[in-house]
Amino acid sequence: MPNRLGLPNLGLGLGLRSQHFDHILKKSPEVDWFEVISENFMDSHGKPRYILKQIAEKYPVVMHGVSMSIGSTDPLNFEYLKSLKALAGEVKPAWISDHLCWTGVLTTNSHDLLPLPLNEESLKYVCDRINQVQDYLERPLIVENPSTYAAFKNSTIPEWEFLKIMTEETGCGLLLDVNNVYVSSFNNDFDPVTYINGLPHDKIVQMHLAGHQNCGNYIIDTHDREVNTQVWKLFQMTYQLASEASILLEWDGNIPAFDVYHTELLKSKKYMDPTFNEVANEIQYSDQEQVSNPLNVVSLELTGDSEY
Ligand SMILES: [Fe+2]
DSSP states (O other): OOGGGGGGOOOEEEEEGGGGGHHHHHOOOOOEEEEEEEEEHHHSSSHHHHHHHHHHHSOEEEEEOOOOOOOOOSSHHHHHHHHHHHHHHOOOSOOEEEEEEEEETTEEEEEEEOOOOOHHHHHHHHHHHHHHEEEHSSSSSSEOOOOOOOOTTTTOHHHHHHHHHHHHOOOEEEEEEEEHHHHHHHTTTOOOOEEEEEEGGGGGGEEOOOOEESSSEEEEEOSSSSHHHHHHHHHHHHHHSSTOOEEEEEOSSOOOOHHHHHHHHHHHHHSSSOOOOOOOOOOOOOOOOOOOOOHHHHHHHHOOOOOO
16 A cells, blocks of 8 residues: 655654754654754754754654745745755755645735635646646655634535545645644534545655644644644554554644653554554643634634723
């Protein structure tokens, strides 16, 4: 079954975070590979890029972007792609990934991964842009499913079908974020198992895991804590279908000490075993936790609690 565009299984990886640079350089921890946020290094020719080059000499590295804006109505940004390609030339990543989303319009970067309507028109549009990017980068693009908080009335294609056709039309690969599937399924009321089953499993090159915050009637994809048990269970099921995909744990807020981060990643070994059984914890949530969340603003307006 494994195809993965012929790309290697790198094993279990961690996101490269500046808080851990010293530890990694001094201790050379036994991590299989690192994923770097491309934009953190593309325009830096100083110390961060020097450190990245040292790490890339010791470990396999993958470049993960957040600003390609493949779904935007803006023209593709070839200055951005030029910087991306130049960094790839230095770092020699195993692959380059970004998200099925748009991040801005009229040259303004929102620094958010925004959803797009999923229909025949957007599918053709996105496939055309992926083909242009792949031609320019001279390699397949690996595309990640985003976490979403709303759906469009003019969406006519389920996301998993959209991704499947996209891989067929362009030859791109998939970065399946299992946590994002869980978050989106909760927020948009679809079955995550139907989503996973509907994907082209042989095109899943990589998987993401991450922690989220359950706020009761919606989930925010916070990447600031351990992986939820429900997400581990979904990963366990998914791994049986897309085994030999490379696994990566994302952690972007409240970043813990390196060993804590690594220990959480290594839990994935348990869930790779289909017979492993752990009683699912009750989902933890709190209305008291403060999160940066535009929905809070909306609810204030709706309930009339706002003073404005
Ligand atoms: Fe992700």
